[in-house]
Amino acid sequence: MSIRVLLFVVCVHALAGSAATAHDEAQQLETLSRQERVRVLSAQRWEMTATRVDGEIDVDGNLADAAWSLAEPVTTLYQRETYEGLPATEPTHIWVLYDDTNLYVGIRSFDSEPSRPTARAMFRDENIGSDDAVAVMIDAFNDRRSAVFLATNANGMLFDMLQNGEESGTRNLDWDTVWYARGSQTDTGWEAEVVVPFKSLRFELPPEGEEVPFGIGFKRNLPRKNEETYWPFVSNDSTWYRPAEMGTLRGLSRIRSGRAVELRPYALGGADQSVDVTGTDTRQEVGIDAKWGVTTGLTADFTVNTDFAQEEVDVQQVNLTRFSLFFPEKRQIFLESQRSFLFGVRREADLVFTRRIGLSSSGGIVPLLAGARLSGRQGAYNVGIMNMQTDALDDFGVPGENFTVARLRRDIFDRSNVGVLFTNRQNSEGDNRVYAADLNLFMGRAWSFESYFAHMEDDKVAGGDQSAFAKLAYETDRYGAGYRYLDIGEDFRPGVGFVRRPDSRQHRGSLRFSPRPSADLLRQLHFSYNLDYVPNQRGVVETRTHNLDVGTVFESGDALWFWVDDAFEFLEQPFDLREGVTIAPGGYDFTTYGVRLNTFGRRYARASVIYSRGGFWNGTRDTATLGLDYRVNKHLDLSGDYSVNWVDLPEGKFTTHLVASRIQLAFRTDVILMSLFQYNHDTRQISSNVRFNWIPKPGSDFFVVYNELDEWGEVFGVKNRSLSVKLNYLMAF
Numbered sequence: 001m002s003i004r005v006l007l008f009v010v011c012v013h014a015l016a017g018s019a020a021t022a023h024d025e026a027q028q029l030e031t032l033s034r035q036e037r038v039r040v041l042s043a044q045r046w047e048m049t050a051t052r053v054d055g056e057i058d059v060d061g062n063l064a065d066a067a068w069s070l071a072e073p074v075t076t077l078y079q080r081e082t083y084e085g086l087p088a089t090e091p092t093h094i095w096v097l098y099d100d101t102n103l104y105v106g107i108r109s110f111d112s113e114p115s116r117p118t119a120r121a122m123f124r125d126e127n128i129g130s131d132d133a134v135a136v137m138i139d140a141f142n143d144r145r146s147a148v149f150l151a152t153n154a155n156g157m158l159f160d161m162l163q164n165g166e167e168s169g170t171r172n173l174d175w176d177t178v179w180y181a182r183g184s185q186t187d188t189g190w191e192a193e194v195v196v197p198f199k200s201l202r203f204e205l206p207p208e209g210e211e212v213p214f215g216i217g218f219k220r221n222l223p224r225k226n227e228e229t230y231w232p233f234v235s236n237d238s239t240w241y242r243p244a245e246m247g248t249l250r251g252l253s254r255i256r257s258g259r260a261v262e263l264r265p266y267a268l269g270g271a272d273q274s275v276d277v278t279g280t281d282t283r284q285e286v287g288i289d290a291k292w293g294v295t296t297g298l299t300a301d302f303t304v305n306t307d308f309a310q311e312e313v314d315v316q317q318v319n320l321t322r323f324s325l326f327f328p329e330k331r332q333i334f335l336e337s338q339r340s341f342l343f344g345v346r347r348e349a350d351l352v353f354t355r356r357i358g359l360s361s362s363g364g365i366v367p368l369l370a371g372a373r374l375s376g377r378q379g380a381y382n383v384g385i386m387n388m389q390t391d392a393l394d395d396f397g398v399p400g401e402n403f404t405v406a407r408l409r410r411d412i413f414d415r416s417n418v419g420v421l422f423t424n425r426q427n428s429e430g431d432n433r434v435y436a437a438d439l440n441l442f443m444g445r446a447w448s449f450e451s452y453f454a455h456m457e458d459d460k461v462a463g464g465d466q467s468a469f470a471k472l473a474y475e476t477d478r479y480g481a482g483y484r485y486l487d488i489g490e491d492f493r494p495g496v497g498f499v500r501r502p503d504s505r506q507h508r509g510s511l512r513f514s515p516r517p518s519a520d521l522l523r524q525l526h527f528s529y530n531l532d533y534v535p536n537q538r539g540v541v542e543t544r545t546h547n548l549d550v551g552t553v554f555e556s557g558d559a560l561w562f563w564v565d566d567a568f569e570f571l572e573q574p575f576d577l578r579e580g581v582t583i584a585p586g587g588y589d590f591t592t593y594g595v596r597l598n599t600f601g602r603r604y605a606r607a608s609v610i611y612s613r614g615g616f617w618n619g620t621r622d623t624a625t626l627g628l629d630y631r632v633n634k635h636l637d638l639s640g641d642y643s644v645n646w647v648d649l650p651e652g653k654f655t656t657h658l659v660a661s662r663i664q665l666a667f668r669t670d671v672i673l674m675s676l677f678q679y680n681h682d683t684r685q686i687s688s689n690v691r692f693n694w695i696p697k698p699g700s701d702f703f704v705v706y707n708e709l710d711e712w713g714e715v716f717g718v719k720n721r722s723l724s725v726k727l728n729y730l731m732a733f
Contacts, residue, residue: 025076026087037085038235041078046232046247048074048216050096050103057097059193061156061182063106071095073106077220077229081516082523082555084236088229090189092134092220098252103196107134107152109220111189116224118190119154119183120604120634122666124695125176128152128159129602130631132222136194137163137246139215140203140257141297141377144244144415146339147215148177148201154190155634156183157669164339166415166442168241174335178698178730199732202297202376203257211253217246223602226557236477238445244415262291264699266728268307274720289333289728297377303333306358306368309724310703313689316680318656320621320645322575323500329354337375340384341407343421343438344452344497345469348506349488351421351436351454353498357388357403366398367391382409382417401427403496415442421454425495430459432495448473456492465489467499480512480528490537504542507533526551526561536572544568557600565592569617578682581652583617590615604631619649637664657681670695679712685719686710699730 029037051071058065073093079086095106109132111118118132128151135151149171151159162175177200183192206212218231219240232247234240265288272281287305294300314327326347329335334354344351358368371388384407392400402425409419421436436454443449450471457464466489473482490503512528527550534543544567551561568589575583592614599606608627614620622645629639640661647654659679666672676689692704703726709719 029086032085034084038237041085041233042235044232047250048072048096048247049251050098050249051251052253053097053099053104057099057104057193059104059180059182059195061154061184061191061193062186063095063108063191063193067097068095068106071097071106073108074218074231077218077231078233079227079229080234080240081228081236082226085233088220088222089225089227090220090222092218092229094134094218094231096216096249098255100255101197101199103138103198103201103252105136105194105196107192107194109134109189109191114185114187114189118185119157120631121153121159122155122157122634122669123664123672124158124669125160125173126157126637126664126666127629128157129221130223130604130606132190132224133159133220134192135159135219135221137215137217137219137240137243138196138201139243139246140201142203142213142215142248143377143411144215144246145411145417147217147243147246148196150179150181150194150196152181152183152192152194154183154185154192155669156181156192162339163241163243164342166242166244166448167239171241172335172338174330174332175338176332176336180698198255198257201257202299204377204379205256205296209253211250212255214249214252215243215246216249221602223557223600226555226600226602257293257296260293261733263731263733264289264291264728265731266307266726268309268724268726270309270722270724272720272722294374295376295378298374298383299337299376301333301337301371301373301375303368303371306333306371307726308333308358308365309705309726310691310693310701312674312676312691313687313707315660315676316658316678316683316685316687318643318645318658318680318682320577320647320656322571324498326498326500327355331358333371337373337384340375340382341386341405343407343419343436344454345486347498348500349467349469349486349497350499351434351452351467351494351497352405352407352423353496355498356425356496358390360396360398364396366393369400380411382411382419383407399427399429401425405496413441416440423494423496431457432459432493433457434494434497446474446476448475454492454494456489456494458491458493458495461491465492467492478514478516480510480514482508482510484508501534503536504534505537507531521554521556523553523555526553540570540572541568542570542572557602559596559598561596561598563594563596565594565614567592567615577617577647577649577651578654581649581654583649583651588615588617590617592616592621605629616647617649619647621648622646635666637666638662639664655681684712686712697730699732700728702727 053067057067073095075093077088077092091110093108097104121128121131131153133151133153137147137149139147147163149161149163162172164170164172179196179200181192181194220229234245238245268285270283287307290302292300308331311330317325319325341352358366360366369389369391373386375384386405388403390401404424406422409417411417418439423434425432434454434456436452438452441449452469454467468487471484486506488499488502488504492502493499510530514524514526516524530547532545535541546566549563553559570587571585577583592612594612596610598608606629610625612623625643627641631637643658645656661677663675671694674691678687688708690706694702705724707722711719
């Protein structure tokens, strides 16, 4: 460590114990180079103390309550980019209080232009990225492996998710918990109060009289300056999504976690009309979901006559490949404890893919009669055990099935883990079982190693089949490199899993160079090269792709990318691309060029434009995609996507169009009307999904949902319609 850095460390500690201002610290930091600032801030201990309060706190979005003056706030958040390691240009003060039942977070966000409108997002879980907003990450287990993410703005809106791993791809955006917030605009910026019941968190109780340490972190987005700031400081070589980067919250004692018993009964009434059935079918149903806090870390869930009427329909896709499409899980019952069951390679070889439960291969609903689940943490172990029973649909030839998943993972070292998995899908035609184990090592901030081995047994497949995976990666802000191997047997098709490409041995190598030039307009350049080499299990090369990407991110937040793909594809069997267009067996070489422009994603009006042109099998393909989103005001959001493919092959020409349009009307933070309209030229279908949602209290919902599917052919007609009215109500004991 240099003398200058050593002197600054001493100075920082001296300033911490004095009345020094953030301006003083900023001046000190500016005397250091970027590398020295990162080294100093990364070496600091990041701790804050929660203050216990007695009496009721008036949660109204205004920090005038005298209780807030009892706590010592965090007063400095630090930039990650552009000026890595410098204090935020706009101060943020954050306090933490608690009582026997709740954790309270007070936020005061200053702004040198307080008259600017700061918040348009209102309804729960909508995109908050365009607002001046503050997020809180809470790692109640304090194990640096997972965390609850809660964000709010001046409207007091609620955005929550569960961070399951080390990067943005391991987030569970559909996860929800019970909490609430209030916000207000002020003469100096905006303020908010966040209330998190301890019953909504899971943590282990310490010996009597000892404190319960939480991991904690804060982040503020200031879109108009394209500035993101953090406490603790997060360098460009790391990521906010890594729970290991959080600080420690001290001072919590005599608190308890988890709800002992939670009941959520529902009642539903609806009507369905189908072109295949004369008249209208009506339905009235009741069911219940229940939770039981078995321990402070383990929760048992039970469901009877489960219903998913309120869930948004799938976004349609056009498939111009010879592989299966991936549709994400959207049903809340499977999303709540998703982390406890994760296993495999997302979108490629998900060995636990819950869409297999209660949904047919075409996406149709199969009634879920009942189910039970045990999930959570106990000491160093993460547990996930689930059993679900579906009903038979005799008229459609769908048998009743039982699904079992058992997942056990043990923490090792600081952030690594080792685990095992068992799955079983059982019906009248036989069983499909998978036995698997995985090892995941995270070394420092840059290195990671992930792996698994799985064996499948199926009554229809003699001897079963296997799959194996290994990935070694090095990732920093400036450099990246990695190699991935995924082996999937010819008959490896797990009954509770998703496999995109069976009968393959997939090799992928990647290199990346991302410098940050000293230029006023440019924030970062990206150069990357990827090689995919995929033979089948007999050694025949079916895919070989060289990909070169060149991109830049501007200081404005806009991004421009160019790429070229040099591809080879081999078919042993004919491939039906669509009706009347069949690709013959043989080898095909083709090259594709593309460009993508993304405007800054944190503006209220944003766009994405993608265009590619080049070879496609033994012909050509042009693809254009346009995405638009405009947050008109805090009540209305409009968005839409349009994609078109022009395909020219010797076997025939065709064009596909896919249109999706969303309208979101938020009357209040707890009342919203949402609609999704889609047109798929390829299937000649128009679909509509309209949902009204009122949240009478956190954890309870009232829905009115209308679905319609039309066929666009020579005669335009309704294929089916449905209307559902549903109320579920949370009762906690």
